[in-house]
Amino acid sequence: MFLNENLFYWSVRTETCYSFIHQSVQEFFAALYYVLDDSFGKEEGTSGAREEHSLPEICKGQSLRALSSQYPHLALAVQFLFGLLNENQVKTFSEITGINISLRVKSAIKEWTVKDFDGSSPIHAIVCLYETQDEDFIGSILSGCSHLRVDGSLSHYLWRDSNYSKQLSYCLKTLKSERFQDLRFEWLTVDPECQKNISPLLHRCQTVWFENCTFQKRYGTSFLRKDKTGDEEEEFSSLKDKMKLVNLSWLINPESKIEELGLIGCGLTSSCSNDLHSILITNPSLIKLDLSVNYLQDSGIKLLCDGLKDSSCTLQDLSLFGNNLTEGSSIHLASAIRNNQTLRKLDLSGNNLEGPHFSDLMTAVTTSRIEQLLLNSNKLEHTSCGVLAREIGKLQTLRKLDLSSNNLRGPFFSNLMKALTTTQIEELM
Numbered sequence: 001m002f003l004n005e006n007l008f009y010w011s012v013r014t015e016t017c018y019s020f021i022h023q024s025v026q027e028f029f030a031a032l033y034y035v036l037d038d039s040f041g042k043e044e045g046t047s048g049a050r051e052e053h054s055l056p057e058i059c060k061g062q063s064l065r066a067l068s069s070q071y072p073h074l075a076l077a078v079q080f081l082f083g084l085l086n087e088n089q090v091k092t093f094s095e096i097t098g099i100n101i102s103l104r105v106k107s108a109i110k111e112w113t114v115k116d117f118d119g120s121s122p123i124h125a126i127v128c129l130y131e132t133q134d135e136d137f138i139g140s141i142l143s144g145c146s147h148l149r150v151d152g153s154l155s156h157y158l159w160r161d162s163n164y165s166k167q168l169s170y171c172l173k174t175l176k177s178e179r180f181q182d183l184r185f186e187w188l189t190v191d192p193e194c195q196k197n198i199s200p201l202l203h204r205c206q207t208v209w210f211e212n213c214t215f216q217k218r219y220g221t222s223f224l225r226k227d228k229t230g231d232e233e234e235e236f237s238s239l240k241d242k243m244k245l246v247n248l249s250w251l252i253n254p255e256s257k258i259e260e261l262g263l264i265g266c267g268l269t270s271s272c273s274n275d276l277h278s279i280l281i282t283n284p285s286l287i288k289l290d291l292s293v294n295y296l297q298d299s300g301i302k303l304l305c306d307g308l309k310d311s312s313c314t315l316q317d318l319s320l321f322g323n324n325l326t327e328g329s330s331i332h333l334a335s336a337i338r339n340n341q342t343l344r345k346l347d348l349s350g351n352n353l354e355g356p357h358f359s360d361l362m363t364a365v366t367t368s369r370i371e372q373l374l375l376n377s378n379k380l381e382h383t384s385c386g387v388l389a390r391e392i393g394k395l396q397t398l399r400k401l402d403l404s405s406n407n408l409r410g411p412f413f414s415n416l417m418k419a420l421t422t423t424q425i426e427e428l429m
Helices: 023-033 064-070 072-083 087-097 106-114 123-132 135-142 165-173 192-202 232-242 270-282 297-309 328-338 358-365 382-394 413-420
Strands: 003-009 014-020 119-122 147-151 182-186 207-211 260-264 288-290 317-319 345-347 372-374 400-402
Touching (some): 023 072, 064 123, 072 123, 106 123, 123 147, 123 165, 135 165, 270 297, 328 358
Parallel strands (some): 119 147, 147 182, 372 400
16 A cells, blocks of 8 residues: 555566655655564564664764754654654554554653754754654753754755744743743744744743744735635735734733844844834843844834833844945934933944934934944945044943944045044954
8 A cells, every 4th residue: 555566568578666655655664663662573582672772773873963954865764753752643553553663762862862952953853853742752852951043954955945833833832931041043934823832932031033034924814715716816915915024023021031132134124113112112131132134224213213212121232234224214223322321232234324314323322321333334435434533532431333344535534543542442343
């Protein structure tokens, strides 16, 4: 039932060959071999029992991380192997097939797996844990970690570009009260159900980082319908566009313990501004927010800046690197800075702040307690050079200033150099 029969015709004879109906069947039987009870298929009195509690040969000499990235032809078999560690599933399988399966390798596999879960782990490692469907087994592995980084890019390309939200959600939900010092997700898709399920864990962690992740937001059930005809096509297209909007409400929690939050390269747009505003004024422990390489633009900055002005905001470090900001954002940033006394580091690099309102920004900085200001790669020219020369001597708290990769030249450049000699700046770039 698991094989295809192929008949090959030669000039004088025929030959019958067999192949598995699908490669996954072959991989499953490979995994099954490692958990067969030693008595299965052996005559009484025969020897050759495997070493008690030994690690299966397929796992020896390689980490789970290496198997998923360097040996994809073995990864599926290992995934099946994890699925054969569940006592209930094994019992059902044995009752149906009459094949006796031993769980003696479970402790060895657990010890082998733990080594991959305090640091960077490929998403395939999470998928393997999910296959066990054993919350106690999964929880015992993850609860021993202080730092966890789940990275979709560490896996072989065959495992990338898929949505593993269900597996990620299931595994992280096994942690009922534990917390990580540092929890990071990279190159993953996080759908609405996963967002909801992992939110309690996130808010118990000290550092939460999403980098190059996709946050999905679903509008209505009709988006999932596949029987679209006629008038439904336009509705489907509209709903598909709305899927691109990002919902961050699951990161808002007045009891949150998150101190550092990163949402880097996650496709955030101005539609996220209301949620970002709420995060700033609601999460009481938040001191660092990194929004680098998104698309907030000038239209998304106002609400964010309103959050910075709120007395409930405790933020000390804000990065807006690479958000397509122009000098129009300087007005809102200036207003926020004048009304915020907690901010110590502001990264505005990789934008385009050149223009008349850059003066408003720099004047506001002189009234703040900012110690690090990054303005590199902002297309600043000679007019901004004059502004910097005029205001920089008033920056009493500034210790680091980055003006690299701009076009600061012209008649005011010498004035700027002279003004810099009168400041308390310790690091100039």
